[in-house]
Amino acid sequence: MEYVKGKPYFSDVEDKIKSYPYLDKNISCDCLVVGGGIDGAITAYYLAENNIDTILIDKYRLGFMNTSCATALLEYQLDDHANDLTKFFTKEELVDVYRIGLKALADIEDIIKKLGNYCNYQKCDALVFSLKSSEAKQLKREYISRKENGFDVAYFDKMNNPYPFALESAILSKGGGAHFNPYLFEKELIENIDKKIKIYENTEAVSIKKCKNKFIVTTQYGIEIMCNNIVCTTGYNTNNFSKDKLCDKYVSYTIVSKPLKEKLWKDGALLQDNSNPYHYLRLSYDNRLIIGGEDVLFKGKVIKDKVASKKYKMLREFAIELFPNLKDIDFEYEFCGIFATTSNNLSIIGEDSKVENLYYNLGYGANGIIYSIYGAQNLVRLIKKQKTSKSLPLFSMTRKLP
Numbered sequence: 001m002e003y004v005k006g007k008p009y010f011s012d013v014e015d016k017i018k019s020y021p022y023l024d025k026n027i028s029c030d031c032l033v034v035g036g037g038i039d040g041a042i043t044a045y046y047l048a049e050n051n052i053d054t055i056l057i058d059k060y061r062l063g064f065m066n067t068s069c070a071t072a073l074l075e076y077q078l079d080d081h082a083n084d085l086t087k088f089f090t091k092e093e094l095v096d097v098y099r100i101g102l103k104a105l106a107d108i109e110d111i112i113k114k115l116g117n118y119c120n121y122q123k124c125d126a127l128v129f130s131l132k133s134s135e136a137k138q139l140k141r142e143y144i145s146r147k148e149n150g151f152d153v154a155y156f157d158k159m160n161n162p163y164p165f166a167l168e169s170a171i172l173s174k175g176g177g178a179h180f181n182p183y184l185f186e187k188e189l190i191e192n193i194d195k196k197i198k199i200y201e202n203t204e205a206v207s208i209k210k211c212k213n214k215f216i217v218t219t220q221y222g223i224e225i226m227c228n229n230i231v232c233t234t235g236y237n238t239n240n241f242s243k244d245k246l247c248d249k250y251v252s253y254t255i256v257s258k259p260l261k262e263k264l265w266k267d268g269a270l271l272q273d274n275s276n277p278y279h280y281l282r283l284s285y286d287n288r289l290i291i292g293g294e295d296v297l298f299k300g301k302v303i304k305d306k307v308a309s310k311k312y313k314m315l316r317e318f319a320i321e322l323f324p325n326l327k328d329i330d331f332e333y334e335f336c337g338i339f340a341t342t343s344n345n346l347s348i349i350g351e352d353s354k355v356e357n358l359y360y361n362l363g364y365g366a367n368g369i370i371y372s373i374y375g376a377q378n379l380v381r382l383i384k385k386q387k388t389s390k391s392l393p394l395f396s397m398t399r400k401l402p
Contacts, residue, residue: 003065005303006335009256009290010183011068017187019061020194022202023219028226029055029198031383032217034205034240035233036062038070039363039372041186043233045111046376048193052383055225056197059204063186066235069254069337071292071366073270073280074108075126075177076101078345079366081142088344089394095149096391097346104373105178112180115192119184120285125267126177127163129156129170130274136169139274143171152176163265165322177270179282182369208240210355229383231359233372236340238362246348246397247340247364251303253311254292255319256284256333263287264323279318289329291315298338308336340364349375349395351382359383360397371395 033044036058047054076098078085085094105123112121130139136157143155152174161167190199204220208230217225232241236249263283265271271281279293294311312334320326342348345365352358359382361375362368375395378388393399 004069004335004337005305005308006069007333008068008183008335008337009254009288009333010070010072010181011064012333013181013184015187017062017183017190018194020199020201022221023057023200023223023225024221026224026226027055027198029053030227031055031229031231032057032215032225032227033231033233034217035235035237036060036199036201037065037067037233037235038063038182038186038369039235039361039375040233041189042369042372043231043361043376043379044197044199045189045193046380047231047383048196050380050384052380054197055200055227057200057203057205057219057225059202059220061201062190062199063183066337066339067182067186069252069335070182070339070369071252071254071280072179072182072369073126073177073272073282073366074105074179074370075173075270075367076105076370077126077128077173077176079278079341080345081138082145083138083141085344093391093394097394098146098149098151100374100389100391101367101370102176104370105176107373107377108178108370111189115188118188119180119182121178121180121185122268122285123175123178125175125269126173126272127170127269128272128274129163129167131166131168132274133168135274139169139171146171146173172269179270181285205240213357215357229357229359231361231379233361233363235362236338236364238360241358241360242352242397244397246362247342249298249338249340250295251298251307251336252292252295252339253308253315253336254290254333255312255315255331257289258330258332259286259288260329264289264326279315281319281322288332289319289326291319295339303336303338308334311336339368341366343400344394346395347371347375348397349378350392350397353396353398
């Protein structure tokens with residue numbers, strides 16, 4: 001299956017994640033993490049921090065698949081608004097989900113403070129906006145809901161719009177976002193733990209068997225890993241672990257400009273429009289415009305070139321619609337990749353519904369990185385048989401999926 005197409009901006013750096021050997025002998029551990037993207041790196045980081053004997057394996061190179069083309073927008077707000085999620089959450093549950101996002105944002109900042117900011121991390125506000133007057137009531141309801149529940153938000157319309165493009169309505173979540181280079185963030189995590197755990201690349205788990213209280217995982221070369229616990233962090237590639245349909249797969253498209261001379265909007269907030277499919281915009285550390293979205297349902301095994309070219313053109317047109325002075329802007333990167341989502345916007349975190357000590361930390365949805373933080377923290381507690389978050393059942397694979 002084709003996962004990524006084009007030249008991803010985030011992994012186009014000189015200082016790559018160092019390479020690791022493939023597994024060439026039988027080995028054992030307490031916990032095996034299968035999947036070496038950013039979900040796996042975050043999970044392995046928390047396991048290592050809690051002194052759990054861990055091995056991390058990936059069938060490819062670390063960080064070069066979907067991590068390299070992640071949206072890298074970190075925010076607590078979901079793809080859908082509160083009013084659209086009432087069939088999945090109570091009001092109290094949705095407020096808890098928002099607070100989980102805010103807590104994870106703070107936890108990411110704590111990691112950055114501890115390890116150093118080598119991934120171009122920047123905290124910022126997050127704006128969701130509409131260009132249509134017909135959507136003003138919807139956004140106003142969302143604003144009121146967040147305000148009443150103690151979230152620091154502001155509401156804008158065309159009369160008090162502080163942004164240099166014409167919007168009809170918008171909600172600004174103050175301090176509700178951040179952004180970084182996800183590939184470099186994974187590099188920081190891996191470099192911090194590679195002396196504490198064992199890491200193997202080009203090591204594919206092809207079969208998993210449970211014998212009494214142990215798992216035996218066999219690789220493509222016939223090598224065996226014996227472990228007490230397994231954490232699946234393989235994104236949407238979960239056939240070795242569960243035959244259930246856990247998500248819907250989409251292709252998301254991104255273009256990145258060359259560095260601009262001036263900032264397009266002064267506060268550097270994350271921008272996301274309210275349309276379907278949505279568009280997101282952010283500025284990089286070196287003042288490039290990153291714009292993505294135009295998601296389409298992924299069918300088959302190949303990302304289609306013709307569709308990608310059309311989507312890149314649509315993204316350029318949307319950028320020029322917002323900022324007409326960008327008519328001659330030069331976009332240096334065009335890339336796309338598959339991501340997964342669920343009907344209630346949440347990741348899948350927790351223990352398998354049928355197999356004891358088999359766990360998942362699958363960063364589905366636009367907030368996958370945020371929930372991977374929350375997931376890793378709770379998986380440590382599950383493995384240690386400690387009390388977990390009261391909201392963890394909302395992320396369970398036993399809920400209605402996808």
